[in-house]
Structure formats: structure tokens, C-alpha cells
Amino acid sequence: MDNDNNIPDRDEGINGYHKIDRYNPDLIQSLSTHYKDVLEQIGEDPNREGLLKTPERVAKALLYLTHGYDLNAKEILTSAMFKEDYSQMVVVKDIEVYSMCEHHMLPFFGKAHVAYIPNGYVVGLSKIPRIVDVFARRLQVQERLTNEIRDCIQETLQPLGVGVVIECRHLCMSMRGVQKQNSVTTTSAFTGEFLKEKTRTEFLNLISSKLS
Ligand SMILES: Nc1nc2c(ncn2[C@@H]2O[C@H](COP(=O)(O)OP(=O)(O)OP(=O)(O)O)[C@@H](O)[C@H]2O)c(=O)[nH]1
Numbered sequence: 095m096d097n098d099n100n101i102p103d104r105d106e107g108i109n110g111y112h113k114i115d116r117y118n119p120d121l122i123q124s125l126s127t128h129y130k131d132v133l134e135q136i137g138e139d140p141n142r143e144g145l146l147k148t149p150e151r152v153a154k155a156l157l158y159l160t161h162g163y164d165l166n167a168k169e170i171l172t173s174a175m176f177k178e179d180y181s182q183m184v185v186v187k188d189i190e191v192y193s194m195c196e197h198h199m200l201p202f203f204g205k206a207h208v209a210y211i212p213n214g215y216v217v218g219l220s221k222i223p224r225i226v227d228v229f230a231r232r233l234q235v236q237e238r239l240t241n242e243i244r245d246c247i248q249e250t251l252q253p254l255g256v257g258v259v260i261e262c263r264h265l266c267m268s269m270r271g272v273q274k275q276n277s278v279t280t281t282s283a284f285t286g287e288f289l290k291e292k293t294r295t296e297f298l299n300l301i302s303s304k305l306s
């Protein structure tokens with residue numbers, strides 16, 4: 095944290111984002127006013143009982159769904175890096191992803207599988223899903239989400255390689271638009287050893303195996 099409002103520094107590289115005080119009641123109030131207008135403009139009555147608190151709920155929900163802007167993924171990783179003589183692949187798979195596409199601000203959701211090969215240091219396992227969330231809880235495209243997770247791990251932990259695979263359903267493709275209910279989008283990003291076919295194949299085999 096290095097600013098007057100105690101808002102943690104966000105990760106670099108998000109064009110156009112400016113820092114906000116996400117939990118400020120004035121901000122929630124101001125967003126609620128906009129959502130009240132939205133309700134009116136879609137033909138609803140914002141004063142009917144069921145909708146009275148809806149603008150405020152939606153405002154709080156949106157602020158929560160984008161709270162990743164306030165988090166610094168590199169700080170999270172460095173907070174739990176341990177020197178360890180382990181040089182095989184570490185895979186954390188089936189990490190739930192909930193994000194929102196930046197085109198329609200509709201959810202996309204699914205799973206992320208993340209692997210790295212240590213180079214002297216390992217990271218606390220829980221930190222991997224945490225950094226997935228840091229980048230997912232922003233307006234995103236799946237490709238950038240995938241690359242940001244890869245780059246963050248590579249630059250911070252400096253392992254021998256990183257592999258990230260993300261599989262998601264996009265509500266903007268199922269609830270509206272092209273209306274394809276069953277299509278799943280898969281993206282991947284690799285560095286170092288994972289650029290070699292043998293390592294990549296090992297990773298892909300591990301994430302497709304079932305424990306139970
Ligand atoms: N590459 C990529 N595209 C995405 C993602 N999420 C949503 N989109 C796409 O963003 C595109 C936006 O295209 P536009 O033609 O400007 O928007 P639109 O008229 O609403 O398009 P339709 O969804 O086809 O109705 C659509 O093709 C979406 O499917 C994502 O994570 N990655």
C-alpha cells in the first residue's frame with residue numbers, strides 16, 4: 095500500500111484503470127443512483143417493493159466482482175515463497191474461475207489449471223488460486239486472463255517454466271448473441287520448459303486425469 099487511501103497498489107498493465115475507494119459508501123450510493131436509472135430505462139418500476147434495494151445490491155455486487163483491480167498478485171506470491179529442493183512439475187488443477195467479459199460485462203466461468211517447475215523456490219499452494227482470482231475479478235478476455243496468470247508466476251517465482259490452461263463458458267455466447275449453450279473456450283499459455291512438447295504433454299495428461 096503506498097497511497098493515502100490505503101488502497102493496495104494494483105498490478106501494472108491495466109490500461110485506463112484508476113484507483114478507487116471500492117468500499118466508500120458515497121461510491122455505492124452514486125452507483126446505486128445509476129442502477130436506479132437503468133431499472134427505469136429498461137421499463138421497470140424501481141419503486142416497487144422487490145426492487146427497492148436492488149440498485150444498492152447490484153452496486154455492491156459489481157464492486158465485489160471487480161475487486162481484483164485492488165489486489166497485487168506479485169505481492170501475494172512473494173508473501174509465501176519458500177526455498178525448496180523440488181524440481182518436478184507442480185500442478186494445481188480445477189481452480190474455479192469466475193470472471194466477466196469486458197465486452198458485455200457478462201460472466202464467464204469455468205476452470206483454470208496452473209503448473210510450474212520450481213527453480214529453487216516453491217510457492218504456497220493456496221497462492222495459485224488466489225492469483226487466479228486477482229486477475230479473474232476484473233473485466234477480462236479469457237486470453238489476457240490466461241497470459242496474466244502465466245506472466246505473474248514467471249516474473250515473480252522465476253521457475254523453469256509455467257503452464258496455464260483455462261476452460262470457460264461465456265454467458266454472452268449462451269444467454270444472448272450466438273446462443274450456443276454448450277460451447278467451451280479453452281486458452282493456454284506457456285513459458286520455458288512448457289514450450290517443449292514432452293513437458294507440455296505431461297502437464298496436459300495430468301490435468302485430464304481424474305483423482306476419484
Ligand atoms: N477473444 C475473446 N472474445 C470474447 C471474450 N468474451 C467475449 N468475447 C467476444 O467479444 C466479441 C465482441 O464482438 P462484437 O461484434 O463487438 O459484439 P456483439 O455484437 O455483441 O457480438 P455477438 O456476441 O456475436 O452478438 C464477441 O464475439 C464475443 O463472443 C473473450 O474472453 N475472448
Ligand SMILES: [Zn+2]
Pocket residue numbers: 195196197198199200264266267
Ligand atoms: Zn462477452
